[in-house]
Amino acid sequence: MFEEILKNLAPYGAKLVAVSKTQSPEVIMEWYDRGQRLFGENRVQELVDKQGALPPDIEWHFIGHLQRNKVKYLSPFVSLIHSVDSLKLLQEINKQAQRQSRVINCLLQFHIAEEDTKFGLNLEEARTMLSAPATGALDYVSIRGIMGMATYTDDKVQIRREFRHLRSIFNTLKAEFFPGETSFSELSMGMSGDYLIALEEGSTIVRIGSLIFGERS
Numbered sequence: 332m333f334e335e336i337l338k339n340l341a342p343y344g345a346k347l348v349a350v351s352k353t354q355s356p357e358v359i360m361e362w363y364d365r366g367q368r369l370f371g372e373n374r375v376q377e378l379v380d381k382q383g384a385l386p387p388d389i390e391w392h393f394i395g396h397l398q399r400n401k402v403k404y405l406s407p408f409v410s411l412i413h414s415v416d417s418l419k420l421l422q423e424i425n426k427q428a429q430r431q432s433r434v435i436n437c438l439l440q441f442h443i444a445e446e447d448t449k450f451g452l453n454l455e456e457a458r459t460m461l462s463a464p465a466t467g468a469l470d471y472v473s474i475r476g477i478m479g480m481a482t483y484t485d486d487k488v489q490i491r492r493e494f495r496h497l498r499s500i501f502n503t504l505k506a507e508f509f510p511g512e513t514s515f516s517e518l519s520m521g522m523s524g525d526y527l528i529a530l531e532e533g534s535t536i537v538r539i540g541s542l543i544f545g546e547r548s
């Protein structure tokens with residue numbers, strides 16, 4: 332299945348984040364040995380523990396809801412935070428990144444699904460955030476693009492519509508706030524059940540867990 336996923340991604344040039352939440356370091360090493368270097372986790376403590384136990388050339392992506400008081404645990408090493416949903420969180424990431432003398436790459440998370448359980452911004456909130464003078468002053472964060480999760484449903488038409496909506500938000504923000512900036516280029520969408528649709532709709536990063544590792548217990 333892993334090889335098939337890579338084969339499906341190749342024509343699009345999209346990146347694979349292997350979502351290793353709940354998987355042991357030993358299991359993660361099996362995929363590392365097959366060449367995978369990007370792994371995603373959604374809990375801070377679990378991520379910190381695994382980072383300490385696994386090879387330093389792994390790029391760790393944080394994909395879960397992030398509380399401000401936990402940013403400091405990720406700031407020494409995290410390579411991309413997919414889930415920024417407030418200016419306050421972005422400011423805290425900037426502060427902790429400065430302490431580490433590094434720039435931390437971030438994506439803004441959008442709420443595109445029907446369920447109200449999923450975190451994220453809407454377009455107006457993002458506009459307010461990106462046009463705030465305080466945002467312009469953040470030298471230690473780099474906003475690389477956006478992320479979103481489609482509704483958990485079998486309705487492929489709905490999933491495609493939601494991904495298309497996310498893509499249009501990306502295009503709008505790019506034109507309004509990042510014209511000509513190649514750094515704003517990532518669209519993180521697509522999971523095990525819907526990544527093929529996400530690729531067709533312009534995803535540049537898919538986040539896949541159960542299709543690689545098997546169902547989580």
Ligand SMILES: *Cc1c(COP(=O)(O)O)cnc(C)c1O
Pocket residue numbers: 350352373394395480522523524538539540541542
């Ligand atoms: C768990 C998770 C995934 C992967 O889900 P699968 O259905 O196992 O592929 C992707 N993105 C986020 C934000 C997740 O929490």
